[in-house]
Amino acid sequence: MAEIVLTLAVPHTPLLWRALQGPVPADLAGVAESFSTFRALLAAERPDVLVVVGSDHLRSILTSNMPAFLIGKATRIRGTLPSEQRAFGLPAAIVPGHRDLAAHLLGGRQLPAGFDFSFSDEPWLDHSFMVPLLYLTPDLDIPVVPIHTNTNAPPIPLATRFRALGSYLREAITTWPGPERVAVIGTGHLSFELGGPRQFSGASLDPEFDGVVLDCFRQGDVERLVEVATYERMLAAGNLTFQFLNFITCLSAGGETAAQIVEAIPSRFGDEPFMAWSMGR
Amino acid sequence: MSRYMINKLLWEVEAGDESLRAFIDDSAGFIDRWERDEPMPPHPSGGTLTSEERTAFESWDYSTLYRMGAHPFLLWQFARAVWVPARMEAHEFVIAFRKGVAEYGHPDFTT
Numbered sequence: 001m002a003e004i005v006l007t008l009a010v011p012h013t014p015l016l017w018r019a020l021q022g023p024v025p026a027d028l029a030g031v032a033e034s035f036s037t038f039r040a041l042l043a044a045e046r047p048d049v050l051v052v053v054g055s056d057h058l059r060s061i062l063t064s065n066m067p068a069f070l071i072g073k074a075t076r077i078r079g080t081l082p083s084e085q086r087a088f089g090l091p092a093a094i095v096p097g098h099r100d101l102a103a104h105l106l107g108g109r110q111l112p113a114g115f116d117f118s119f120s121d122e123p124w125l126d127h128s129f130m131v132p133l134l135y136l137t138p139d140l141d142i143p144v145v146p147i148h149t150n151t152n153a154p155p156i157p158l159a160t161r162f163r164a165l166g167s168y169l170r171e172a173i174t175t176w177p178g179p180e181r182v183a184v185i186g187t188g189h190l191s192f193e194l195g196g197p198r199q200f201s202g203a204s205l206d207p208e209f210d211g212v213v214l215d216c217f218r219q220g221d222v223e224r225l226v227e228v229a230t231y232e233r234m235l236a237a238g239n240l241t242f243q244f245l246n247f248i249t250c251l252s253a254g255g256e257t258a259a260q261i262v263e264a265i266p267s268r269f270g271d272e273p274f275m276a277w278s279m280g281r
Numbered sequence: 282m283s284r285y286m287i288n289k290l291l292w293e294v295e296a297g298d299e300s301l302r303a304f305i306d307d308s309a310g311f312i313d314r315w316e317r318d319e320p321m322p323p324h325p326s327g328g329t330l331t332s333e334e335r336t337a338f339e340s341w342d343y344s345t346l347y348r349m350g351a352h353p354f355l356l357w358q359f360a361r362a363v364w365v366p367a368r369m370e371a372h373e374f375v376i377a378f379r380k381g382v383a384e385y386g387h388p389d390f391t392t
Contacts, residue, residue, distance in 0.1 A: 057354050058288070058292065058352060058354060058355055062288070062289065062292060063285055063288065063392050064285075064289075064325060081296075082296065082297050082298065083295050083296050083297070083358065086298060086301075086362075087295075087358060087361075087362065152352075152354060153352065153392065154389075154390065154391040154392075155391065193353075194353060194354055194357050195347070195352075195353030195354055195355075195356045195357030195358075195360075195378075195382075196353050196382060196387060197379050197382050197383040197385075197386070198379070199357070199375070199378070199379060200375050200379075235387055239353050239387050239390075240353065240354060
């Protein structure tokens with residue numbers, strides 16, 4: 001049977017990529033170090049598959065057809081769209097996909113009872129997937145199952161659905177008959193704003209919100225987390241804070257237990273979250 | 282007013298180097314061609330704007346587009362790509378954008 005050997009929550013800030021070429025600037029040393037620590041944690045668990053929960057930023061998926069939750073099933077997956085190569089200097093890449101596990105998560109030939117997933121046979125990965133993958137697995141050699149969640153274009157799913165997604169992934173991965181060692185990686189931000197009056201403020205936008213949710217992750221308090229994560233409260237914390245919802249999926253995929261690492265690393269882009277579950281089981 | 286149409290044009294301008302260059306060189310001409318495009322599934326291009334929306338696009342007026350409820354991520358990527366470096370340096374534009382949208386708070390960007 002497959003097992004979840006590690007669950008990680010990491011930032012996907014695309015501007016890190018250019019800023020971290022060459023010598024590491026002092027104000028990004030903490031973030032660079034955390035990615036390096038998490039890269040080692042992941043390598044030590046020798047995962048065969050990465051299930052990555054990220055959120056396309058209206059790069060490959062527009063609201064002409066916006067799924068709430070989409071699983072990409074392909075053996076070769078294209079990463080980084082031309083607009084992101086230009087804007088962030090991210091490299092174009094081909095990432096291997098784990099089509100069979102993706103198909104299993106989709107329920108085979110009928111969708112699972114609790115989830116009306118969308119699927120794509122030709123997914124593209126934007127920076128919400130590529131930035132974490134490039135830092136955690138620089139060779140891009142571990143097969144990926146990308147799961148896009150709509151955290152960017154309202155109406156977005158309720159926080160309770162992100163919790164249910166995590167629980168579903170945990171159950172579905174552990175009932176996969178293969179021997180794979182699976183790591184679940186969720187990507188997002190804490191309080192976060194872009195394209196608004198408080199963008200690039202360089203510190204936590206909403207220390208109260210960040211403090212409460214980090215505390216929930218430390219205690220494994222998923223009930224409180226879904227209570228706090230209302231649309232209005234997240235919007236008040238910053239106009240794109242919704243991407244934090246992917247971390248609720250991590251908490252549930254990690255068994256709704258206290259995270260073993262919970263850090264918010266200060267950087268010029270705000271406080272960058274790094275969390276881990278299921279280490280050294 | 283259609284926030285979807287605004288977002289769609291923001292996206293199409295910024296999607297590739299060629300479209301971005303064409304919009305910077307001749308914004309009105311770019312919009313003319315975009316409005317003539319026949320929408321084709323599954324990735325429909327082309328669309329229509331109101332005259333207020335069109336004026337905002339032609340003058341690269343991100344404040345007005347923001348007030349109208351353009352998607353903040355799409356708007357920022359678009360605005361930065363057209364303004365920098367054609368009319369401003371990156372660090373100046375971060376400040377100008379913040380100031381330009383401050384009075385509108387967080388407009389609803391639900392399409």
